[in-house]
Amino acid sequence: MSGTIFWGPPDNGLLIAPLDEFTAVYHRASGITHLLTEPAPQILAVLGEGPVLLDALLARLAQDFDLTDGTREALAARLDELVEAGLVERT
């Protein structure tokens, strides 16, 4: 998985409306509305900048969050969910 590259919709591919602990995300390509919680919106924001490796994504998120030991697995799980939802693609 460490060699897997992830990417998301470009900046203008999503409409994002923070509600409370949930953020409403409209995916233009599919017309589907998603409700996401942290860290999914932050992941999408990073992936919107361009394709990244998992480690690079972790490093980028670490700039904004305190990442702990279990983070890598948790992040991979969140990425899987985003892939499943059709919001993120991977090699």
Added chain:
Amino acid sequence: MRHAFSVRIGPVGFRIGSDWRAPIAELESLYRDYPKPRDGIPDFTVRLFARRPWRRFVRPSVEIGGDYMLPEAAPLPLRQGLLAAEMAMNLQMALGARRYLLLHASAVERDGRALLMTGISGAGKSTLATLLAAKGWRFMGDEFALLDPATGLIHAFPRLISLKNDAIAAAEAAWPQARMGPLMPATPKGDIRHMVPDSRAIAAMDTLATPALLLFPRYGFDAEARPVPPAEAFVRMTQASTNYVALGEAGFGALTGLIAGVPSVAIDYPDGASAIKQVEALWSAL
């Protein structure tokens, strides 16, 4: 079709055609103070028809049709023709409207600001709107509030008020002078009687309002109020909108704008008088 009638309700024009005279006559009488569609062109066409020619006469049953159809919709007996017409008009709106985000909600207005009330059938949307209108609020609609994605404003849709079961007596008591349609007992939705909105509601139907409060009422419980978190309100309103998905981005923008812009509150209420007190208290605290 043999008989036809046109009417404009808020921004939406309808043409209703019918194989029978009776439902059209009832519509003409109850909607007599309403305007006609702008430029004579309706937005939606509704048809009330007999599936077989002889069914115009033999146990006449009204099929509902129009630009949009529900193939499974059961026909109604002719004595419920007015209900069939109203259901068909709602169906065209629910399936066909693209200009506005349709919120399955009743709405009343005061000082240019709209109170929206949404909930499942029986929550008291129509009753509360009717009772509040009797207390000086302007009635905007009991079924659909039309949210304009371009402006975020609410358009009124003051169709005939569809009163069910206990709400009939409550509305009659609040509006003793109101013009009423025929009582239709034992319809698929229970006893139904249509009430003509008051003259002010009809005269001001083109006056828009800024949404100010989103209410989720629930009838039959002790009086209580709780704030509804924005995400919950958003999800409930996507479910309460018949055309949220069809509107795509415009719907997303309109609904997230509404949720961000107004407080959402769920209230339980034991009776109409209590509900009015609760609403007034919430309103004055805005």
